[in-house]
Structure formats: C-alpha cells, structure tokens
Amino acid sequence: MTRKQLVINGEWRDASDGATMPVINPATEEVIALVAAATRDDVDAAVAAARAAFEGPWGQMPARERGRLLWKLAERLTEQIDEVARLETLHNGKPITESRHVEIPMAAECLQYFAGWADKIEGDTIPVKSGALVYTRREPLGVVAAIVPWNFPLLLAMWKVAPALAAGNTVILKPASQTPLTALALGQLAIDVGLPPGVLNVITGSGSRTGQALVEHPGVNKIAFTGDTSTGKGIMRTAAETIKHITLELGGKSPNIVFADADLDAALRGATVGIFYGKGEVCAAGSRLLVDKAIKNEFIDKLAARTKKMVAGDPLDPKTRLGAISSKSQLERVLGYVDIAKQEGATLVAGGARTDIGTGKGFFMQPTVFADVTPQMTIAREEIFGPVLAAIDFMDVDEAIARANDTVYGLAAGVWTRDIKKAHYVASKLQAGLVWVNTYNVYDTAAPFGGYKQSGFGREMSKYAFDSYTQIKTVWVDLN
Ligand code: NDP
Numbered sequence: 001m002t003r004k005q006l007v008i009n010g011e012w013r014d015a016s017d018g019a020t021m022p023v024i025n026p027a028t029e030e031v032i033a034l035v036a037a038a039t040r041d042d043v044d045a046a047v048a049a050a051r052a053a054f055e056g057p058w059g060q061m062p063a064r065e066r067g068r069l070l071w072k073l074a075e076r077l078t079e080q081i082d083e084v085a086r087l088e089t090l091h092n093g094k095p096i097t098e099s100r101h102v103e104i105p106m107a108a109e110c111l112q113y114f115a116g117w118a119d120k121i122e123g124d125t126i127p128v129k130s131g132a133l134v135y136t137r138r139e140p141l142g143v144v145a146a147i148v149p150w151n152f153p154l155l156l157a158m159w160k161v162a163p164a165l166a167a168g169n170t171v172i173l174k175p176a177s178q179t180p181l182t183a184l185a186l187g188q189l190a191i192d193v194g195l196p197p198g199v200l201n202v203i204t205g206s207g208s209r210t211g212q213a214l215v216e217h218p219g220v221n222k223i224a225f226t227g228d229t230s231t232g233k234g235i236m237r238t239a240a241e242t243i244k245h246i247t248l249e250l251g252g253k254s255p256n257i258v259f260a261d262a263d264l265d266a267a268l269r270g271a272t273v274g275i276f277y278g279k280g281e282v283c284a285a286g287s288r289l290l291v292d293k294a295i296k297n298e299f300i301d302k303l304a305a306r307t308k309k310m311v312a313g314d315p316l317d318p319k320t321r322l323g324a325i326s327s328k329s330q331l332e333r334v335l336g337y338v339d340i341a342k343q344e345g346a347t348l349v350a351g352g353a354r355t356d357i358g359t360g361k362g363f364f365m366q367p368t369v370f371a372d373v374t375p376q377m378t379i380a381r382e383e384i385f386g387p388v389l390a391a392i393d394f395m396d397v398d399e400a401i402a403r404a405n406d407t408v409y410g411l412a413a414g415v416w417t418r419d420i421k422k423a424h425y426v427a428s429k430l431q432a433g434l435v436w437v438n439t440y441n442v443y444d445t446a447a448p449f450g451g452y453k454q455s456g457f458g459r460e461m462s463k464y465a466f467d468s469y470t471q472i473k474t475v476w477v478d479l480n
Contacts, residue, residue: 010197067118247458410452
C-alpha cells in the first residue's frame with residue numbers, strides 16, 4: 001500500500017496528528033493509497049513556508065528565472081507523463097486515453113504557456129492632467145491557496161498553480177480527497193527541479209478540515225477554487241472575514257443548441273462528446289441538449305443509437321472511452337437523478353442504469369439520454385455531474401436563447417448552425433462565459449475559461465488569468 005505524506009517547505013511530512021485518508025480506485029473499489037490528512041497545524045506550517053518563500057527566494061528571484069524553473073517543471077512532468085497519467089486514471093476512473101493524451105499533456109502545456117509569461121507581466125504608463133509620471137505595477141498577491149475538485153485533478157490544479165507562480169505568488173495546493181495522487185506527484189517534481197522550498201506546498205485532507213482552515217487562515221491572500229456552487233458560496237462567505245481575493249469556478253448546466261440547419265452529423269458528435277467526455281463529470285458539460293423541433297425525432301433517434309453503442313470499459317485499457325464514475329457516492333447521486341427524471345415524466349431513450357465491466361466491481365454507469373425533458377424538470381435545472389443528457393426542444397431562435405439562459409448557471413454553451421449570422425447573434429445573447437460554435441469541449445491554454453452568473457467569476461488560462469493573480473499598484477512621481 002502506497003503511503004503519501006504532505007509536501008510542506010520542500011519536504012515530505014506526516015500530518016501533525018498522524019491522521020490518514022484512504023484513496024480508492026473507482027474502477028476496482030480497492031484502496032490504492034493512504035494519504036495524510038492535514039490538520040490546522042499543518043495548514044499553519046504550509047502558510048508559514050509559503051510566506052517565507054514569497055518574501056524570500058521566490059519574491060526576489062528575477063521573473064525570467066522563475067519562468068525558467070516553471071519551464072523545467074513542465075519538462076519534468078512531460079518526461080513522467082506515462083506514470084502521472086496512470087495515477088490520474090487510477091484515482092479518478094477516467095479512461096487512460098483522456099489522461100495520457102489530453103489532460104496531462106494540457107497540464108504540461110499550461111505550465112509552459114505561463115512560464116513564458118513570467119517576465120512579460122507589465123504595467124502601464126498613464127497620462128494625467130498634472131503631467132506627473134503615473135505608472136502601474138502588477139504585483140503578486142502573496143500566498144495563494146488552490147482548492148481543486150476530483151474531476152480533472154491535475155489539469156484544474158495547473159490552471160491555478162501555473163499563473164499564480166508565474167506572477168510571483170507562492171501556492172498551497174489542496175487536491176480533492178478522492179484524487180490527491182497527481183497533485184502529490186507534482187509536489188515531488190517541484191522538489192526535483194529545485195523550486196525553492198515553500199513555493200509549492202501540497203497538502204491533502206478533507207474540505208471540512210484542511211480546506212476550511214485554508215479559507216479561514218489570515219495568512220492566505222487568495223483562494224482559487226473550483227468545485228460545487230454551494231461549496232463556493234460557503235468559501236465566499238468565509239473569505240469575507242479576512243477580505244481574501246477569491247476566484248470561483250463553479251457548476252454548470254450548459255446548453256448545447258442544435259438548429260435544424262446544422263451539420264447534423266457534426267452536431268451529433270458534438271452532443272456526444274459534450275456530455276460523455278470525462279463521464280460527464282465536467283463543469284462545462286453540455287448537459288442540456290436543446291434541439292430544434294423540426295429535427296427533434298430524427299436527431300434523438302440517432303443520438304440514442306450512438307449512445308447505446310458506448311460501453312464502459314477498464315479505464316486503463318487504451319481503447320476505453322467511458323470509464324468509472326469517480327466514487328460510489330457520485331454514482332448513487334447520478335442514479336438518483338435518473339430516478340427523479342423518470343418520476344417527473346422524461347422519456348429514457350438510452351442507458352439509465354449501473355453497469356459493470358465483467359469484474360463485478362467498480363462504479364460504472366451506462367451513458368444515459370432523456371428526451372421530452374421540460375425546462376422545469378429537475379434534470380434540466382440541477383447539475384448532475386455524470387453521463388446523463390437532458391434533451392429539450394425549442395421552436396425558434398428566440399425560444400432557444402430563452403431556454404438556454406433559463407438557468408442560474410452560465411459557464412458554457414454550444415451552438416450548431418450553418419448560418420453565420422445566427423451563430424454570432426445567438427453567441428452574443430447567451431449568458432455564458434464561453435460559447436462554442438460548431439464544436440464543443442475544446443480548450444486551449446491561450447483562451448480564457450470561466451463563468452457568468454452562479455458559475456462563478458474570474459478567468460482561468462490565458463493572459464486574463466493574471467487579473468486574478470496580481471494586484472495593481474499605482475505610482476505617482478511628481479516631476480515638477
Ligand atoms: P466540493 O465543491 O465539495 O469539492 C471541491 C474541493 O473543495 C475539494 O477539494 C473539497 O475537498 C474542497 N472543499 C469542500 N468543502 C470545503 C470547504 N468548506 N472549504 C474549503 N474547501 C472545501 O465538491 P464535491 O467533491 O463534494 O462534489 C459535490 C458535487 O459538486 C458533485 O456531485 C458535483 O455535482 C459538483 N462538482 C462540481 C465541480 C465543478 O467543476 N463544477 C467539480 C466537483 C464537483 P474534499 O474533496 O476533501 O471534500
């Protein structure tokens with residue numbers, strides 16, 4: 001059994017009270033590791049280490065040198081990509097093809113992108129009436145706590161760690177309890193490449209104990225959080241006590257709108273990848289399929305046929321496209337929504353049940369599609385976070401937009417049409433931080449990502465990320 005400690009100040013150590021937590025492989029239900037459960041004392045130690053590194057070596061290091069170290073970290077991650085990808089699949093249940101060929105490479109690329117930015121974070125000179133020299137400096141915030149969920153454990157961590165470090169902050173990373181192994185692997189790589197002690201601390205532990213202690217801690221300057229909207233609301237309330245900077249990347253109920261004039265084969269692929277990539281455990285999942293009434297029957301029939309062909313498999317098998325749901329509780333939660341959908345009168349056209357891969361073990365579920373969903377039904381309103389698609393129809397462009405926006409969330413949206421004017425018009429009307437036209441679920445480190453409404457605020461990736469990891473200082477110099 002692997003035992004893993006905390007990474008604090010460039011060293012591995014146990015939790016101060018020796019407590020540990022099990023990590024379970026959702027595909028086999030076996031305990032694959034025991035990790036330390038950090039206490040408040042450990043959080044104090046991590047904050048002290050991060051503060052010392054911020055005021056010491058990291059804060060004083062020339063930005064270009066910081067960038068060079070981050071680039072080296074990316075190279076080391078790339079060298080170990082097979083092992084890190086394997087860990088990602090083991091603790092999350094996602095297909096190895098997603099870990100190995102999509103997400104861990106994206107995490108390394110994210111680091112490289114921000115390594116390149118480290119010495120290009122510039123301020124402005126501002127003309128003012130008096131003729132004084134006024135300029136701005138973009139300065140780091142200090143100690144950043146990154147609290148991340150279990151669906152893309154390393155990638156979502158990197159979306160925070162990379163820009164935070166590039167901007168000169170130091171970081172305490174708290175991965176989700178279910179999926180701590182790749183964050184800990186990153187902690188080891190940071191030691192290996194010679195990041196000064198305290199620059200990147202990785203502390204595992206429950207949200208209620210370790211996470212809460214980070215959010216309350218007066219020595220933490222910023223919380224960068226991805227996770228459930230209700231958790232985000234609690235973090236916002238707690239962070240108010242110490243006026244922390246926060247960014248929140250929260251839930252979604254994203255509409256994927258298919259107009260009758262779309263390339264329907266492409267839209268079909270987009271609808272499928274939009275909900276079944278990552279087992280639907282994706283904040284930007286296209287979980288509400290809005291289909292033009294004119295093509296509804298044909299489209300849903302084809303979608304159901306396509307969905308029925310998708311079978312869950314061993315996540316470590318390179319051919320598998322649908323892995324295990326991340327945990328027993330998540331599987332139960334998703335199946336609970338299937339029951340509610342049936343009770344509320346939605347039509348089940350594919351899937352809907354637990355399944356297994358011939359081992360009698362693991363939290364596997366059939367990919368599921370419901371048709372005849374109305375906007376008021378629970379599965380049209382609540383984030384399910386699993387492979388369950390709710391298909392809703394619409395009459396015309398205005399109804400499509402109204403239905404798409406009829407949600408508290410506003411993370412992402414998809415639009416499928418061959419009409420370029422309609423595409424831009426609908427994109428402009430959608431209340432979402434990201435709109436994909438004739439594609440879905442594509443990302444690039446250079447393009448910003450983040451929510452409107454209760455999907456949160458702040459942008460990850462891209463140059464806009466620096467708005468969340470720097471503060472502006474204005475300097476006035478009297479030249480008279
Ligand atoms: P949470 O939002 O609870 O967890 C996200 C992260 O926050 C984890 O690291 C968690 O730690 C931590 N955390 C939990 N409570 C606190 C707290 N009070 N203070 C600080 N940190 C905290 O999501 P869950 O894992 O509980 O999942 C619940 C539901 O949230 C899912 O079923 C899904 O619907 C949704 N979800 C949405 C995500 C998104 O990206 N939109 C991502 C993940 C989940 P720990 O793991 O120890 O609890």
